[in-house]
Amino acid sequence: MFKKTLKKILPHHIFEFLRIEKKKIVQRKQLKKAYLYDMERYIKYSDTLGSDTDQKLIGRIIREYHVVEKGLTMPETRLGFGKDLIFSLIQNCIDYIQQYGETDEQLKHAIRVVLEYERFHQEQGFALDSVVQTAINNLKQKADEARYCQQKEMNIDSYFQHINASFPLFAASRSSVRNYSDKDIPTTTIIQALELARTTPSACNRQCWRTYVIENKEQTNLILAIQGGNRGFGHLTNKLIVLTAELGVFTSTGERNEAFIDGGMYAMNLLYGLHYNAIAACILNCSNTIEKDLKLRELCRIKDSEVFIAMISCGIPPENFKVAASLRYEADKTNKLIIE
Ligand SMILES: Cc1cc2nc3c(=O)[nH]c(=O)nc-3n(C[C@H](O)[C@H](O)[C@H](O)COP(=O)(O)O)c2cc1C
Incomplete structure (x- = not known):
């Protein structure tokens, strides 16, 4: 009723302006509620405030x-x-x-x-x-x-021996490699890997991923010093890929995590693309605090509308190197098959 009266008495452009502003207020409220809802669940069930369940303790042990x-x-x-x-x-x-x-x-x-x-x-x-x-x-x-x-002890030939094999062999042959020689990866090879990663599916095909390939050693070292999860091997990185996702293509409460889902899928696909091109890689977390996020934004020169997904350190491995065992759970521990 009130809306109808306003529509009659107000000039059209003012009415439209108010309608849109009201919609924004409602959306903002819904988003706040959703983030609080997420936060409460995270506080309650993550290991942040203490390891009072077997899952929290095992997570800590694995870490x-x-x-x-x-x-x-x-x-x-x-x-x-x-x-x-x-x-x-x-x-x-x-x-x-x-x-x-x-x-x-x-x-x-x-x-x-x-x-x-x-x-x-x-x-x-x-x-x-x-x-x-x-x-x-x-x-x-x-x-x-x-x-x-x-x-696991590796040599370069055995590590890449399955890159043209069937998918089960190919997928099982990829590991995070944290040791690189001083050989240079041709930029064209990185581009080939990025080309493969473009096949990643995404919500409504919006392809939110953005990649920054950093070749400058000084800039790489500055970024990796802040990233922090690369001690002992980051300095050997030949090329660093910074993965981000553009928020502009998403909308409303329901899509608040979509950038991380689609961006994560792209990251995995890119890891396979790199492996296929015989590039050793280790994906690195962007689990940033606010301070870290701000510093990394400046150093990586990403757009304000983008969020960090991960980084990938890349290199050509040396003749011999080791990779972490990184034991996987047996499938029945993580897969709940619902068979009627
Ligand atoms: C999102 C994400 C963040 C990661 N961050 C790091 C990191 O900061 N430093 C690191 O050395 N490895 C990092 N890793 C690599 C994991 O340790 C590795 O994937 C896991 O142990 C499984 O081993 P695999 O990749 O060899 O199969 C990360 C992996 C993922 C998926």
Whole structure:
């Protein structure tokens, strides 16, 4: 009624202006509500405020053992690395065993990684810090698992041997590679990989992904110093790909995460595109705090309308290198098949 009266008495352009402004207010309210809804779920179910469930604790354990795996596969492993981390990992494994038992595959793998860490240092004739050694001995007493893990040894030919093979062989042959020689990747090869990634499906075909290929060493180093997840290998990066997604192509509450979904799919496809072109790569997180996001925006010179998805460090691997074991769960742990 009120709307009809306004429509009659107001000039058309003013009425339209008010109608659009009102719509904006409603959309803004809905978005705020949706983000709060997401936030509450994240606060409650993520590990941010404490590990009070098996999922939170195992997530923490995987995060920690993965850093140890990375340390063991670095171009130059620093003896005695990650003292505090290995100590925390052991404590978390013991906590997990005491609360939930020792059946989880990832927990067993974590214990094997700790034992590999010990064995690696024994082989190098390096005496571990007494606190760490005592913690390892304690874990050995509490855990049944007694095998040690072995990170994967590769050579360049074996690593790329399946790039023209069937998809199951091809997909299984890709790993995150964190070791690169000083050989240059031709820009044309990167372009070929980007060309393959264009086949990525996207919501209503909006193709939100944007890529920035950075070749300048100085700029790469500045960006990677802030990214932070590339210690020990980032400096060897030959080309850095920064992936972003354009928000402008999305709309309304329902699509608030679409940039990350479509951008993530593109990222995976690009990793395959790089592997197919015999480029070794490691995808790097853009799990940025606000401060980090702002600094990276400036350094990467991305548009304000874009959000970071990830970065990919690329290079040609050396003759011999190691990759992290990165054990996957058995399929029945992550796949719930609903068969009527
Ligand atoms: C979104 C995302 C962010 C990642 N960030 C990093 C990172 O910052 N540093 C790193 O070394 N690896 C990073 N990785 C690589 C993972 O550690 C790796 O994919 C995982 O352990 C599985 O191993 P794989 O890639 O060899 O199969 C990231 C992976 C993804 C998907």
